[in-house]
Amino acid sequence: MTQATQHSSRPGAGSSEPLLSVRDLRVTFQRQGEEEFHAVDGVSFDVRPGQTVGLVGESGCGKSVTSLAIMGLLPGRGNRVSGSAIFDGEDLLTLSPSAMRDRRGSEIAMIFQDPLSSLNPVISIGRQVTEVMERHQGLSRKQATPKAADLLERVGIPDPKARLLNYPHQLSGGMRQRALIAMALACNPRLLIADEPTTALDVTIQAQILALLKELVVDTGTALVMITHDLGVVAGLCDEVNVLYGGKVVERGGRHGLFRDPRHPYTVGLLNSIPRLDAARGDKLSPVPGSVADNLPWTAACAFAPRCSNAIDPCTAETPQWEGDQVVGFRCFNPMGGTR
């Protein structure tokens, strides 16, 4: 396959051993009086140092639950997690809560869609950033303060010294997201997981934040897992892309390969559904028909079959297995294209 070398377009990407190796991750929710619900249904992927890996898919496909499970942040009750998430030789899923807390914020950091809910409203931005450094790096507040100002400057917050004294509500959404990125970077994490970090922002502010993330990844060598529903964001940012549907990775590929020659009918359907700024008006969109409510259970079918224009007999009788490896592949009986 030609794709194996295609995705390593950035320095440090793709060459070394994985930093994070997720294998057969499953998260099952037991809702009151209902059948078990498989939110994440056997997800595997690798993230190498310096690499940006995208998890993309529509609402409810399991992107957030995947990241929360890896970070040990799922609500304690009502769910079952299995599989493994090997980070630096250790399985994060079996770490004690206190050991996981130590990793979080120092070696692995996370940014969420809504910065307001991740920032404490009654503590100044400066205090929140220095606290992370005090906790994980053993710095005193005095030592940490100038570093915090440097960090804010680094993430593009104007007049950083004055901003240290601001409270979250005094900053705009874009500035808050920058502050949150500064906090996430405070301890030079090796892995950053960003869950829809720009979805709540205006598009010109989104462009600023994406440019910042891109720059930081190159400068610091931090690996980035980018969770988004926007294939445009993926196209601009990710070295490797995992397309999720109904809790499973249905296709994976390098950035250029996946967009040039998508194999899974769902990936193709998504691409055909997006109105493009550079397309002529009048071109009709060809949306994927139906909705996720039509999904079949993966246990004896392809979940996507009721919405798939390529479906053939086995699609409603068997589970399609993964064809490929940790770099490229898809899960489909009757794939599209086929030049890669």
Place this chain on the structure above:
Amino acid sequence: MTQTSDAPDVLVEVTDLEVYFPIKSGIIFDRTVGHVRAVDGVDLSIRRGETYGLVGESGCGKSTLGKAILNLEPPTAGSVVFDGTDIASLKGEDLRHARKRFQMVFQDPMSSLDPRQTVESLLLEGLRAHGLDTDTDATRARLRELMSDVGLPVAALSKYPHEFSGGQRQRIGIARALSVGPDLIVADEPVSALDVSIQAQVINLLQDLQDKLGLTYLVVAHDLAVVRHISDRIGVMYLGALVEESGGAELYDVPLHPYTRALMSAVPVPDPQVEDTREQILLTGDLPSPANPPSGCRFHTRCPWKQETLCDTERPQLRVVEVSGASDSHRVACHFAEKIASGEIQRHEVEATITTPGFGGPDAGPTAPPEAYIGV
């Protein structure tokens, strides 16, 4: 005035429209301390049968303008003329009659649909309000027709809103708007809450209905790709005013306003090759508050082409410019549009400024400080 104002095919004519919201003092709520200039001098006309797309970032006043056009928000100044009649002059029965001719579709259909009513009773409510439920058989046929128009099974009539997915609920919202047979539909972010595959279904539905029923649309959205896809003409808004207006294709080919160029360059395109090669114009800093808009050109605090003269002192008006590729229906509000297009004026760095959101700011965040701070 627009050059089309006297043409017969204009359905909606908006002139010098202003909608200001008073800002009340945070603790004593009866003192007005200023105004949010949500819509601050807009001129536009919507032609019969076309789709006019209004695009701009959060807080620029798109929704307020849409509501003012539907007479749901009283204008502070200016006028909205619908099919020859100034809507502000309408009262009582005349107003009710006119309302039937313009309907609205909202972003979040759930919040606009009463959860305790079945789809049938939701639709009947609209028909009755306008005296259209006269004959039982005709009404039944009408309901079935509406369901088939928006692509829902007839069985959906007896269900409740929560039994539907987001995309289906949007179809119900569209059916309700269509039920009274309007000429104009104002759709405010009709697809922004939907997943891409569902979004595309609803976009196609809106286009099909327009072809079938000859509807006129005003589509208000923050997503330029969506707006470009469905609009004949596009108006780009920034801080309460139009900065550029033109046909959709022309706006993409020959964007004249610096803000339009920045906005366009910020929209991600699902194609790595395009993403790697295109020019990005990154704006610095925050959107200023519409309660305290910058002097002169409202974009001057962030404009990468800002000049020493005029930009911060004089407010540019929408005008037609002589630029190759720009037709005479293409209007732009920039003092230096010609020189920017010709390359005579080059892009430069901009010092970022930060906006502290307060009351009525452009930000969706809290409008008042958390209680803990009051008095600190």
